[in-house]
Amino acid sequence: xxxxxxxxxxxxxxxxxxxxxxxxxxxxxxxxxxxxxxxxxxxxxxxxxxxxxxxxxxxxxxxxxxxxxxxxxxxxxxxxxxxxxxxxxxxxxxxxxxxxxxxxxxxxxxxxxxxxxxxxxxxxxxxxxxxxxxxxxxxxxxxxxxxxxxxxxxxxxxxxxxxxxxxxxxxxxxxxxxxxxxxxxxxxxxxxxxxxxxxxxxxxxxxxxxxxxxxxxxxxxxxxxxxxxxxxxxxxxxxxxxxxxxxxxxxxxxxxxxxxxxxxxxxxxxxxxxxxxxxxxxxxxxxxxxxxxxxxxxxxxxxxxxxxxxxxxxxxxxxxxxxxxxxxxxxxxxxxxxxxxxxxxxxxxxxxxxxxxxxxxxxxxxxxxxxxxxxxxxxxxxxxxxxxxxxxxxxxxxxxxxxxxxxxxxx
Amino acid sequence: xxxxxxxxxxxxxxxxxxxxxxxxxxxxxxxxxxxxxxxxxxxxxxxxxxxxxxxxxxxxxxxxxxxxxxxxxxxxxxxxxxxxxxxxxxxxxxxxxxxxxxxxxxxxxxxxxxxxxxxxxxxxxxxxxxxxxxxxxxxxxxxxxxxxxxxxxxxxxxxxxxxxxxxxxxxxxxxxxxxxxxxxxxxxxxxxxxxxxxxxxxxxxxxxxxxxxxxxxxxxxxxxxxxxxxxxxxxxxxxxxxxxxxxxxxxxxxxxxxxxxxxxxxxxxxxxxxxxxxxxxxxxxxxxxxxxxxxxxxxxxxxxxxxxxxxxxxxxxxxxxxxxxxxxxxxxxxxxxxxxxxxxxxxxxxxxxxxxxxxxxxxxxxxxxxxxxxxxxxxxxxxxxxxxxxxxxxxxxxxxxxxxxxxxxxx
Numbered sequence: 001x002x003x004x005x006x007x008x009x010x011x012x013x014x015x016x017x018x019x020x021x022x023x024x025x026x027x028x029x030x031x032x033x034x035x036x037x038x039x040x041x042x043x044x045x046x047x048x049x050x051x052x053x054x055x056x057x058x059x060x061x062x063x064x065x066x067x068x069x070x071x072x073x074x075x076x077x078x079x080x081x082x083x084x085x086x087x088x089x090x091x092x093x094x095x096x097x098x099x100x101x102x103x104x105x106x107x108x109x110x111x112x113x114x115x116x117x118x119x120x121x122x123x124x125x126x127x128x129x130x131x132x133x134x135x136x137x138x139x140x141x142x143x144x145x146x147x148x149x150x151x152x153x154x155x156x157x158x159x160x161x162x163x164x165x166x167x168x169x170x171x172x173x174x175x176x177x178x179x180x181x182x183x184x185x186x187x188x189x190x191x192x193x194x195x196x197x198x199x200x201x202x203x204x205x206x207x208x209x210x211x212x213x214x215x216x217x218x219x220x221x222x223x224x225x226x227x228x229x230x231x232x233x234x235x236x237x238x239x240x241x242x243x244x245x246x247x248x249x250x251x252x253x254x255x256x257x258x259x260x261x262x263x264x265x266x267x268x269x270x271x272x273x274x275x276x277x278x279x280x281x282x283x284x285x286x287x288x289x290x291x292x293x294x295x296x297x298x299x300x301x302x303x304x305x306x307x308x309x310x311x312x313x314x315x316x317x318x319x320x321x322x323x324x325x326x327x328x329x330x331x332x333x334x335x336x337x338x339x340x341x342x343x344x345x346x347x348x349x350x351x352x353x354x355x356x357x358x359x360x361x362x363x364x365x366x367x368x369x370x371x372x373x374x375x376x377x378x379x380x381x382x383x384x385x386x387x388x389x390x391x392x393x394x395x396x397x398x399x400x401x402x403x404x405x406x407x408x409x410x411x
Numbered sequence: 412x413x414x415x416x417x418x419x420x421x422x423x424x425x426x427x428x429x430x431x432x433x434x435x436x437x438x439x440x441x442x443x444x445x446x447x448x449x450x451x452x453x454x455x456x457x458x459x460x461x462x463x464x465x466x467x468x469x470x471x472x473x474x475x476x477x478x479x480x481x482x483x484x485x486x487x488x489x490x491x492x493x494x495x496x497x498x499x500x501x502x503x504x505x506x507x508x509x510x511x512x513x514x515x516x517x518x519x520x521x522x523x524x525x526x527x528x529x530x531x532x533x534x535x536x537x538x539x540x541x542x543x544x545x546x547x548x549x550x551x552x553x554x555x556x557x558x559x560x561x562x563x564x565x566x567x568x569x570x571x572x573x574x575x576x577x578x579x580x581x582x583x584x585x586x587x588x589x590x591x592x593x594x595x596x597x598x599x600x601x602x603x604x605x606x607x608x609x610x611x612x613x614x615x616x617x618x619x620x621x622x623x624x625x626x627x628x629x630x631x632x633x634x635x636x637x638x639x640x641x642x643x644x645x646x647x648x649x650x651x652x653x654x655x656x657x658x659x660x661x662x663x664x665x666x667x668x669x670x671x672x673x674x675x676x677x678x679x680x681x682x683x684x685x686x687x688x689x690x691x692x693x694x695x696x697x698x699x700x701x702x703x704x705x706x707x708x709x710x711x712x713x714x715x716x717x718x719x720x721x722x723x724x725x726x727x728x729x730x731x732x733x734x735x736x737x738x739x740x741x742x743x744x745x746x747x748x749x750x751x752x753x754x755x756x757x758x759x760x761x762x763x764x765x766x767x768x769x770x771x772x773x774x775x776x777x778x779x780x781x782x783x784x785x786x787x788x789x790x791x792x793x794x795x796x797x798x799x800x801x802x803x804x805x806x807x808x809x810x811x812x813x814x815x816x817x818x819x820x821x822x
Contacts, residue, residue, distance in 0.1 A: 012433075012434075012437070012450065013437055013441075013446075013447045013448065013449075013450065014437060014438065014441050014447075015434050015435065015436070015437030015438025015439070015440075015441060015447075016438070017434070018429060018430075018431055018434040019429075019430055019433065019434065019450070020429055022423075022430065022452070023423075023426050023428070023429040023430065024426065025426070026423065026424055026425060026426035027425065027426025027427070028426070029426075030424075030425050030426060035424075036424045036425075036426075037424070037453075037454070037459065038424075038451060038452065038453055038459070038463070039423065039424065039430070039450075039451065039452035040449060040450065040451050040452075041433070041449065041450035041451075042448075042449055043448070048448070048449070052449070055466075174425070176425065176427070178427075185514070186481065186482060186483065187482040187483075187514075187520050187522040187523045187542075188520070190482055190483045190484070190520075190522045191520060191522065194484075197483060197484055197485065198484055206421065206422075206455075206485060207483060207485070208420070208422050208427070208428075217422070217425075217427065219425070272711070274690070277694070278690075278693050278694045278696070278697030278698065278709070279685070279689075279690025279691065279692070279693035279694035279697065279709055279711065280690065280694045281690070282689050282690035282711045283688070283689045283690035283691045283694055283802075285689070286689030286690065286711070286713065286802075287689070287798065287799060287802065289764075289765055289766065289798060290766075291689075291713075292713055292714070295713055296713065296714055296716070296717060297710065297711055297712055297713060297714065297717035297721060298689070298690055298709075298710070298711030298713075299708065299709065299710055299711070299721075300683070300690065300693045300694075300697070300708055300709030300710070300711075301708055302697065302702075302703055302706055302707065302708060302709075303703065303707055303708065305707070305708075306707060306708035306751065309750075309751075310708060310710075310721075310750075339720075339721075340717065340720075353700075354700055355700065355701070382515055384512070384513050384514065384515055385513070385540060386539075386540060387698065387700060388698060389540060391694075391698065
């Protein structure tokens with residue numbers, strides 16, 4: 001069914017909380033074959049909520065509402081929906097009993113009793129982790145699902161009691177596959193994948209930007225999961241042919257996870273020597289559980305002195321080429337590999353700004369040095385943006401350079 | 412003005428990302444005296460977006476749209492708004508120039524050029540951290556603000572270029588002062604500041620949690636900024652009396668900025684030796700512009716070998732007390748100070764998990780070692796949460812321990 005999500009709560013409109021419910025429900029509804037056309041957040045106000053619901057029911061068949069089922073005066077979702085449909089609220093004995101058990105009270109306060117009233121004819125959705133039950137109201141071809149606002153209650157009620165109902169009323173599923181890309185701009189991607197973005201309908205192909213990276217989402221609509229996956233497969237393989245090693249992972253897998261996995265497979269140890277990235281490369285690597293199997297040590301060599309003392313960069317190199325140079329990057333990488341006895345040394349040196357740039361060596365100039373079992377190289381990056389962004393991008397580039405080197409040496 | 416927020420992006424409706432933009436903007440608009448009546452998320456679809464906008468403009472005076480300003484075919488917010496108002500899109504020279512600088516390309520691709528087209532007569536909002544500019548379109552009594560979707564770009568553009576416009580169009584101002592707290596739990600804070608949270612109405616006092624920290628926001632409503640500040644002042648000073656050194660900064664000032672500032676004032680140099688935090692302490696310090704004046708070097712000594720070789724931690728210390736011990740933390744701090752010739756050595760060693768914990772030394776046990784011109788100490792932390800969280804909290808604690816030491820030695 002076509003669906004909309006309505007989130008009720010003034011706290012959303014004041015920006016006191018993030019609307020994670022709409023996120024969760026959108027994802028789950030899509031997986032269940034109900035495509036969400038709109039999400040709306042509205043305050044604890046009967047008139048405005050009523051307007052939102054009326055409009056939504058004109059557009060779609062399924063409306064899922066969260067929030068406003070609780071015991072206070074503010075909670076008016078059930079009352080509003082009942083009025084909209086001309087339904088009475090009736091005391092539901094089973095819900096009353098559950099609330100008594102849950103609160104440990106034998107005589108309920110009026111506020112708590114209020115929660116056990118359900119619009120007549122509705123399907124009751126029990127609340128196993130809170131007091132307010134939810135319900136499903138059917139009206140002709142339309143259905144309204146009422147769920148509580150607290151995310152834990154909402155999720156439990158959705159998964160345990162709502163999914164089955166929604167599965168029965170869906171003839172198809174949506175399956176998405178996300179490809180993570182690095183080393184190519186979104187605008188370049190737009191050129192390479194133009195046809196995919198513009199003409200594919202099932203599956204659809206769309207880009208979206210993550211922090212410092214780009215992803216491609218392939219989404220297929222079909223009667224079942226495996227059928228959807230069959231639609232995705234040939235398109236994915238065409239995209240993979242076009243983008244090759246720009247694709248570094250799928251789904252939620254991070255660049256550092258890919259690198260640690262490659263290092264483990266190859267049985268290689270690594271150490272890092274960082275100047276401009278100041279520990280970001282090492283901290284990303286170490287954040288992968290089990291990184292200690294391959295990560296030996298890291299050095300943050302910010303000053304020339306420490307580049308010499310800790311890493312053995314030659315004074316002459318620094319004098320002749322400067323700290324930000326391919327030569328220094330290589331000597332840093334070689335130095336940390338030697339000092340630590342690692343197979344791999346990975347180094348960064350650059351100008352993150354805002355100060356320190358010159359015409360010859362502008363802010364954003366970064367060299368990544370890599371020493372891999374005797375083979376050494378430096379790559380030059382020309383990055384743009386503020387200090388934080390340059391450091392983030394330099395870190396991802398350094399990891400990506402290592403990733404590509406590990407892939408090519410494994411061939 | 413009465414306001415609505417419209418978030419554009421199919422990724423929101425598919426549940427690929429959480430709509431943090433609507434949260435951020437709702438909060439900021441409220442603070443600026445514009446109350447949000449509705450939030451809507453809609454897909455990358457011109458017809459549906461156009462419907463949403465038309466409806467919103469019938470209800471309120473101010474509509475803030477995020478998303479759909481990028482280079483791809485999918486990005487159609489500007490085009491849709493222009494069409495709705497019967498405006499042409501015109502090439503904006505300044506925006507074109509900025510995109511060239513940002514991308515480093517002298518001849519822009521069509522996709523990148525597209526971003527520089529702005530509806531005629533609109534106020535351009537420059538993008539200092541990305542390529543797509545935003546804009547404000549005025550139409551009679553109504554205003555539409557177009558901001559980019561990536562949160563960092565949206566926030567920067569909003570704060571730097573949109574706030575002033577919105578302030579001019581509001582009869583009241585909300586002025587907030589944020590106090591940043593570290594070292595005390597939100598639940599403890601709720602006890603200490605109970606009266607403030609519950610009974611203050613103008614200004615209001617409310618806590619809210621940042622990543623790994625807590626802040627207190629004092630918000631006054633008044634006709635002008637100075638009037639609001641006068642309301643805030645006495646409440647702030649009462650809170651400061653109660654919380655003392657738990658308050659480490661105001662507003663957006665970060666812990667690392669405070670520490671770098673204290674180091675500069677005291678004329679002291681620092682080096683770091685990290686195990687469980689793996690470079691997070693150094694990367695935070697180095698992210699402060701000008702950190703090179705005080706930061707000498709850092710070492711990530713993850714293995715016992717590197718603790719011995721790089722930092723001179725005694726084999727006996729490691730054998731007797733283990734790598735995660737106050738003694739090791741102190742020897743790491745002393746070692747890095749000696750190796751680097753710094754006034755201060757700051758060290759972390761601990762168990763970030765998920766593996767590696769024992770009954771005696773559970774996951775979350777971290778020692779911070781500090782060596783300051785000959786004085787040395789270790790502090791024990793017992794942290795809870797996942798690997799990422801433990802490392803983040805350990806990093807903040809290490810910086811806070813240094814901050815307190817610097818304050819007390821300056822007295």
